[in-house]
Amino acid sequence: MWIIFALLATFFFGLRGILYQWTSQKNLNRDLLLFGVFFIGFIISILGVLLFNQHWYGWPDIAVGLGLGIGSFAANACLHKGFSVGKASLISVLSGLTPLLVLMFAFLLWKETLTGIQLLGFFIIFCGLCLIRYSSDISINNLKGAQWGLFAALFFAFNDLMGKQSTLLGADILATLTSMFGFGSMLFAISWLAKRKKNQLYDTSVEGT
Template sequence: MWFIYAAAAATCFGLRGILYQWTSQRPLDRNLLLFGVYLSGTLIALGMNLFMGQPWTGGVLIGLLMGLFSFIANAAMYKGYAVGKASLIALFTGLPPVVVVIVAYLLWGETLNGWQLASFAVVILGLLLIKYSQDLKLGKLKGVQWGLLTLLFFAFTDLSSKQATLAGAATLPVLAVMYGTGAVLFGTVWASGRLQAAGQVVHTAAALDDQAAPAAALLPTTEVAGSWSSGRTFAWGMFVGISNIAGMLFMIPALREGVTGIVSAIAAMNVVFVLLYARFYLKELMARREVVGLALALGGIVLLRVLA
């Protein structure tokens, strides 16, 4: 059953990736968007638990770490895309399962048998081929530090999620704490950015000698011409958050029952959905390496299913 949960998580995360890709082409405040995503997850988890009545045990506090790690991973990823090559950062987003396998072995003694290890390697190779870009050169590694942070903290998010299941934390309470933590962090960053921008404008306005233009007229909102309003951005984030928490609602049970590294690898297959979306909806051509990578990744998942 854990395999079905993991595949369902990959599907939901794939939908989230498609929504993120579409959103990335729009002029909006990313921190406000992610605040909406995490607040949506918080409210959904709390609302569902009103009916489910899952217990709030001490293990749900691990959700604080899950939220912190997820926040750092997302922040590092967006920073990496801002200062480095997108292909380089995308490459790192496919590697967290490797870290998860190693750390899960060190922490909990989880091992893969020979066939599982081979299948896992095939999946990772496929993901790397999908994400690899031929224009990655030693001299073009700007932003690599953000890519490494992205890799590590996405892996830590999966590992802390597994630890929450080992601690006996119920799914909905731990997700409420996780998303609540992320919402507070992203909301704080967004609000501080607004205050900083407003303060800079006020300072600039006060320094002007021209009294013909009142300072109030010089105070812009953080929205430039053509950008999404704060309300629209926040509402869209709340909508995208549905796919995000849906993935975690499947991910937690998969981690509870399955091998951590394999579950992480299957969840990382969400990139396949984004690739198919780009091919059939955006009409982007697929390079040969992407086709080979897609075939390898899917073949590896089939092997994992057979050997599960």
């Protein structure tokens, strides 16, 4: 059953990447856009909490949800920024390093390992993915936005590890997602308001000169 959920996650993450690439080329406010994305997730999650009578069982559950919110905020902001300034193929390759980072940190934190066959399969798939993508027009001379792809991979890895921690705590999934989306929405709203105020101050100073 887990493979079905993994494939569905892959599909929806891919769809998200396509939409991020498309919207990054439009004249849209990134923070306001991502606030809308997270706020919709918050509404859906809290409705699920009420419908299925889920709960927060203590501060550890809430802390994990807030950690997920921080990771999601940072990862999505970096990913969208990367798509806006760099090549989609490059950013997708670098943000695709997340599984490798998760594998490394899971071993260090929880001593999780793969069997020899699983490790070989992971290595073949990962190398094949990189070879296919790097066979395009990516070169050392067009790495603009690479840092944003790497940051996105790092924060997505952090997010996956926090998700794993929530399962170890036995946290209710919809309650955790409510904390994640709610806190992420707040962070994007704060970022949007701060940049808006900064722009207003700048416009005022320009008009006064």
